[in-house]
Amino acid sequence: MQDMHDGLGSSLRMALWSVEHGHCDEDALADVLKSCIDDLKLAIDSMEPVQSDLLLLLATWRFRLDRHLEDTGITLRWEVADVPLLNWLSPKCALHILRILQEAFTNIIKHAQATEIRLSTSVQGDQVVVSIADNGRGFVLEQAGKQGGKGLSNQQFRAKVIGAEVTWNSSAAGTIFCLRLPIQAHWESVE
Incomplete structure (x- = not known):
């Protein structure tokens, strides 16, 4: 609330x-x-109850996202692979994840001049990774935080709250944003 x-x-x-x-x-x-x-x-x-299923959460979000991206002319490539259930995925954690991902898409739409976005999931060690890659113009991470926006720092804050990490790898050929979620919680569930 x-x-x-x-x-x-x-x-x-x-x-x-x-x-x-x-x-x-x-x-x-x-x-x-x-x-x-x-x-x-x-x-x-x-x-919405997602029974610890990140893919179900992402599918629900995609339903809304597809309609929004149609208006922008940006193509979405959805390359989601099976990932383990996240037993810590409460509604509060789900909201943090959705807001982190929404900010990533908002930044692409507003700033990247991209024509394509690829969202993928994978398992790397003890983490589930949600990657969002665009073919836009990229940005310099150190300068992005100095331009008055709070989006990137908000993403970092939200990730920390749920025991996750966010990273950006950006060049003139585009940006790859990664949200790394722990498979097992190392903290008390955020309710």
Whole structure:
């Protein structure tokens, strides 16, 4: 609930203030409302029972993602392989995962000028890895955090909360983002 309050509630309050004070045009308001709707859908999706199944969580998210990507002209290549169940995958953890992945896609759509995104899953040692690769223009990680955005640091924070890691490997040929999830929890479940 705190996550919805901070994200959705904050966005709606700011939009209302902007409208009340004449600082928001129709296009900007439409963008805020679309973002709020997406945020609400993401929160609802995270509450769906997934029985520790990351692939089921990803499939639910893909259903919403496909429609959004159609509007951008970006092709999604879905290369998801079987991975073990994650017994620690509570609704709260699921929401963190979805928000991390949503931020990765948002960054690609807004900044990368990509025409293709490839999402894949694999098992590497004691981790399940979700990789998102694009064919965009890449970025310099050290500079990205200095431009005022909080997306990358939010991804790192959310990953840490669930005992995961995020990494970026970026070049002029595109970026590979990896979310590394532990197969076994090494902490108390996040509820």
